[in-house]
Amino acid sequence: MLNAVIALAVFGFIASLGLAIAARLFAVETDPRAEEIEDALPGANCGACGLPGCSELAKRIAEGKADIDACPVGGESTAREIAGIMGLDFAGGAEKKVAVVHCAGDNTLARKKYYYNGIYDCTSADILFGGDKACSYGCLGLGTCVAACPFDAIEILDQGIAVVDPEKCTGCGKCVQACPKGIISLAPYNRSVHILCSSHDKGGPARKKCKVACIGCQKCVKAAPEGAIDMDNFLAVVNYDEEIPEEVAGECPTGAIRVARPGRKILEEVLEAETEGGKR
Amino acid sequence: MAAGFFGGVHPAYSKEMASGSPIRKMPVPESLVVQLHQNLGAPPEPVIKRGDEVKRGQLIAKAAGFVSANVHSPVSGKVKSIGMYPSPVGSEGEAAAIIPDQQQEWAEGAGDQSDLSDIKKKDIPELIKEAGIVGMGGAAFPTHVKLMPPENKNIDILIINGAECEPFLTADHRLMLENGSEILEGARLFARAIEAEDIVVAIENNKPDAIEKMRELARGTDIRVEGMDVIYPQGAEKQLIFSLTGRKVPAGGLPMDVGALVQNVGTCYAAFQAASRNIPLIERVVTVTGSGVREPGNVLVPIGTRFGDVIDFCGGMREETVKLISGGPMMGVAQYSLEASVTKGTSGILLLGMDEVEQFENRACIRCGRCLEACPMRLNPSALSIFAERIEYDRTEEYNVMDCIECGCCAYVCPSRRPMVHHFRKAKAEIRKKARG
Numbered sequence: 001m002l003n004a005v006i007a008l009a010v011f012g013f014i015a016s017l018g019l020a021i022a023a024r025l026f027a028v029e030t031d032p033r034a035e036e037i038e039d040a041l042p043g044a045n046c047g048a049c050g051l052p053g054c055s056e057l058a059k060r061i062a063e064g065k066a067d068i069d070a071c072p073v074g075g076e077s078t079a080r081e082i083a084g085i086m087g088l089d090f091a092g093g094a095e096k097k098v099a100v101v102h103c104a105g106d107n108t109l110a111r112k113k114y115y116y117n118g119i120y121d122c123t124s125a126d127i128l129f130g131g132d133k134a135c136s137y138g139c140l141g142l143g144t145c146v147a148a149c150p151f152d153a154i155e156i157l158d159q160g161i162a163v164v165d166p167e168k169c170t171g172c173g174k175c176v177q178a179c180p181k182g183i184i185s186l187a188p189y190n191r192s193v194h195i196l197c198s199s200h201d202k203g204g205p206a207r208k209k210c211k212v213a214c215i216g217c218q219k220c221v222k223a224a225p226e227g228a229i230d231m232d233n234f235l236a237v238v239n240y241d242e243e244i245p246e247e248v249a250g251e252c253p254t255g256a257i258r259v260a261r262p263g264r265k266i267l268e269e270v271l272e273a274e275t276e277g278g279k280r
Numbered sequence: 281m282a283a284g285f286f287g288g289v290h291p292a293y294s295k296e297m298a299s300g301s302p303i304r305k306m307p308v309p310e311s312l313v314v315q316l317h318q319n320l321g322a323p324p325e326p327v328i329k330r331g332d333e334v335k336r337g338q339l340i341a342k343a344a345g346f347v348s349a350n351v352h353s354p355v356s357g358k359v360k361s362i363g364m365y366p367s368p369v370g371s372e373g374e375a376a377a378i379i380p381d382q383q384q385e386w387a388e389g390a391g392d393q394s395d396l397s398d399i400k401k402k403d404i405p406e407l408i409k410e411a412g413i414v415g416m417g418g419a420a421f422p423t424h425v426k427l428m429p430p431e432n433k434n435i436d437i438l439i440i441n442g443a444e445c446e447p448f449l450t451a452d453h454r455l456m457l458e459n460g461s462e463i464l465e466g467a468r469l470f471a472r473a474i475e476a477e478d479i480v481v482a483i484e485n486n487k488p489d490a491i492e493k494m495r496e497l498a499r500g501t502d503i504r505v506e507g508m509d510v511i512y513p514q515g516a517e518k519q520l521i522f523s524l525t526g527r528k529v530p531a532g533g534l535p536m537d538v539g540a541l542v543q544n545v546g547t548c549y550a551a552f553q554a555a556s557r558n559i560p561l562i563e564r565v566v567t568v569t570g571s572g573v574r575e576p577g578n579v580l581v582p583i584g585t586r587f588g589d590v591i592d593f594c595g596g597m598r599e600e601t602v603k604l605i606s607g608g609p610m611m612g613v614a615q616y617s618l619e620a621s622v623t624k625g626t627s628g629i630l631l632l633g634m635d636e637v638e639q640f641e642n643r644a645c646i647r648c649g650r651c652l653e654a655c656p657m658r659l660n661p662s663a664l665s666i667f668a669e670r671i672e673y674d675r676t677e678e679y680n681v682m683d684c685i686e687c688g689c690c691a692y693v694c695p696s697r698r699p700m701v702h703h704f705r706k707a708k709a710e711i712r713k714k715a716r717g
Binding site: 113114117118119120121123124127128129130136147 | 366370371372613614616617639642669671699702703705706709710
């Protein structure tokens with residue numbers, strides 16, 4: 001009995017000695033700031049910074065290889081916290097951005113060209129004649145962006161169209177990449193006037209395919225401050241650097257321009273307006 | 281001759297609807313929409329503009345690069361517009377809308393007779409390229425590319441593909457019965473170009489009359505006619521080579537890597553037309569069939585004719601038609617519009633009634649492994665479809681989705697009715713997109 005205890009004690013001592021030496025010999029120097037930064041980061045591991053995960057970004061920031069505001073999800077508050085850890089000044093970063101789906105042509109407003117009975121996924125539908133919507137630019141509403149969103153910020157409305165919740169959206173841009181139609185883009189959080197159409201079709205055909213299409217009439221371009229709305233191949237495009245008065249939206253004859261106050265879902269406003277008998 | 285290749289399926293052939301009806305020539309329709317990008321590879325560049333007068337057989341789009349094909353006007357008339365029109369392969373493409381005139385004059389030089397034996401060997405690929413000939417079995421791969429193998433590739437066997445394993449279609453069958461000697465002339469031209477020693481005409485045993493006819497025509501020559509076991513996809517290039525010669529085309533490789541060249545019978549006929557009469561590829565035989573069409577048959581159609589016009593020529597569509605497919609039921613593409621027009625690769629227009637079509641729910645894979653037994657490429661469709669579903673495209677690539685020939689055998693046998701080929705097409709498209717950057 002005693003022999004066994006002594007033998008185990010000796011073995012234990014030798015093993016611990018080995019571990020102690022190994023710990024010294026093979027020690028990996030880590031920056032303690034990296035751990036702190038990782039704690040400050042959102043921890044969603046979404047990959048929006050372009051790196052495999054939050055810990056990788058934390059390491060890069062600690063090494064000075066990445067900017068302190070490199071995490072688009074955390075935004076300003078995270079950047080400020082990281083600045084504190086790194087002992088740097090944070091001058092105030094870019095404003096918060098949120099995703100906007102530039103299409104309002106839901107199933108009640110946009111024509112379909114065929115009955116799609118394939119895989120429930122926009123990329124799959126897109127292979128077959130660009131999807132079932134008559135408009136080749138429109139939202140297919142099969143939720144590829146919803147699947148891609150790490151923050152559960154996108155939903156497909158019953159009418160078959162994707163809508164972003166700006167409160168949940170962190171501007172990581174995953175949906176922008178996932179959308180096979182390329183109709184999602186990031187817009188500043190505090191901008192309220194959006195053009196919810198991506199169709200480069202000429203006025204006549206565009207209108208035939210969808211009731212809320214941009215027909216390229218340029219009324220909004222004239223009503224908005226100079227340079228705030230540009231025309232790009234029969235499509236009006238908002239320049240988000242400029243402030244646009246909300247009245248401009250009223251100029252649109254088809255209702256392709258929508259107003260969404262910060263924090264509200266764009267089509268939420270539209271649905272409310274509809275119940276109040278507003279124009280669609 | 282044994283079937284040889286692994287896997288395959290036995291779908292109902294349903295060829296009797298159209299196999300007995302001789303090829304009828306369709307008159308020039310009131311207007312045509314000629315797709316410019318009808319070939320596999322680079323889209324050719326238009327050389328005409330709106331308002332131009334064109335003659336029959338005049339070049340309207342020029343091949344852009346080596347793997348590309350010329351396009352010619354199938355009629356004489358006026359170019360109404362050049363714009364985006366539905367193409368039967370599943371997208372919209374740039375096309376020329378042409379309004380034919382009354383005269384139907386040939387372009388200069390077109391229709392001139394010449395003796396095949398006068399054509400020099402080295403001029404053959406150029407002649408085929410000028411005529412805009414592509415593989416007419418469906419894939420529409422530019423034929424001249426196949427005729428110009430790199431120096432180190434020695435091709436010893438030319439296989440003339442008359443297998444026509446796709447159900448419903450009978451265009452190749454009728455062409456062999458009615459224009460067999462022209463097909464053999466075209467085949468000899470190809471054989472001369474690549475210095476092939478053997479010419480084999482491969483026909484599935486479900487076309488005994490075609491086998492007999494071709495044997496009769498080939499009697500006394502060195503051309504062999506082989507009856508092939510009836511199994512789908514016997515007519516797929518790689519499977520056909522294996523069945524006939526036992527040679528395996530390596531993954532990602534071409535038939536020329538194993539010393540073989542495969543040409544569809546329609547392609548041979550087009551080559552004959554180009555060489556002997558200087559007529560470019562401006563028309564093709566299309567099988568119009570299925571319970572949805574009143575008078576099923578085989579029609580010689582000017583390329584660019586709208587599906588609707590072809591169907592009207594065949595007595596029109598029945599009301600109970602629920603599905604329109606360009607090509608056959610296994611590999612064809614469902615269409616949403618009668619406005620799509622016939623291209624060089626359109627082998628059939630299939631109109632299916634309610635009793636020929638079923639709608640399936642997409643269910644989960646039960647890992648039964650039937651698709652593994654059916655896949656003639658020996659892939660693992662089950663795993664591939666699951667990876668594609670999970671958007672793990674790099675894993676589909678690892679499992680060689682790029683070798684999939686999209687024959688549809690896996691989907692045909694799947695008890696869960698999974699849209700396998702759709703999954704693979706998506707994965708392939710995404711992998712290609714990634715490769716382009």
